[in-house]
Amino acid sequence: MAGLTRIAVLLSGRGSNLVALAEACARGEVPAEIALVISNRADAPGLDRARERGIPVAAIPGKGVAREEHERLVADAIEEARAQWVCLAGYMRLLSPAFVARFPQRIVNIHPALLPSFPGLEAQRQAWAHGAKVSGCTVHLVDAGCDSGPIVVQRTVPVLDDDTPETLAARILEQEHIAYPAALRMLLTRAWRLEGRRVIFD
């Protein structure tokens, strides 16, 4: 499979964005191969989604392990799998500056809000409680901050008066499954550069 970029996906939960990425790769829409899926939780359903597709998995528990040690194990597994890009897909741990520096501008995350609004946990509930009339999702390069890196793609959804945080989250998730493969395809197939914080595609 020459020409395919090897990527590692890090997750902690159900792995719906992993599935969206894997299917986009299988359809040839993203010229990548998921070389490894890593979870900090051995019971993450996302690991099963990977196994079903024949994708190698690694459970590297984070509990009771010092962060530097845990991140060293994760980074070593990524490099052993010869993955050049790292895609966070519901990975519920903050990455240290040292980890981020090991994969410069090669770590991507998806966040269920229109950053810089509503960073951090429960972004959909934050947007709902704030009374935003529009929300969405953001695919961004990861820097050493929390949901603060340069933005690659954003997609919007309306927030409806009869929404609950759950119905809003479901609407956003549909857009995540479009936005993440689209952003990865752009990053892998087009020339791009940073101008300040702006991700500019040629």
Next chain:
Amino acid sequence: MAGLTRIAVLLSGRGSNLVALAEACARGEVPAEIALVISNRADAPGLDRARERGIPVAAIPGKGVAREEHERLVADAIEEARAQWVCLAGYMRLLSPAFVARFPQRIVNIHPALLPSFPGLEAQRQAWAHGAKVSGCTVHLVDAGCDSGPIVVQRTVPVLDDDTPETLAARILEQEHIAYPAALRMLLTRAWRLEGRRVIFD
């Protein structure tokens, strides 16, 4: 003109949102009459836009006047014009809690970003420099904070790779001219309530 709500428009600049509101009122899309336009700058071009339409104007200079005194003059002019709602349209002064309390939930503002992202000055430039891929405008009720009140309407625009802050601002302005009349029409014609910060229309 029975049935028309009397509104006061406060501005400091060119008054393009005043024009959009006045035209929507003239077309019957917003059941309101602009009873008075107030500017803190006597040379604001928006005052000419009002005069052209036969709308009463008041220039109440803010420079060199204590804020409480200036706001008292503005509030007195609004009440003398028997305006029940106050629409801020590029009014470049923060309103004090005392002023806001004088017109509870009857002051509306439009902001050229998707709040809570990019409050404050030069919101379009902030969004551009941050590298947001989506921005837009927000019509919100005014509380004692800066661009922090409950949101009524938001409309989005894409941010393009070849945008400048100026081309982005022009694209947002088009949506402001749609959003502001739409929000005012909703507030004046439909039952609504606040649930926490959420503006809910019945």
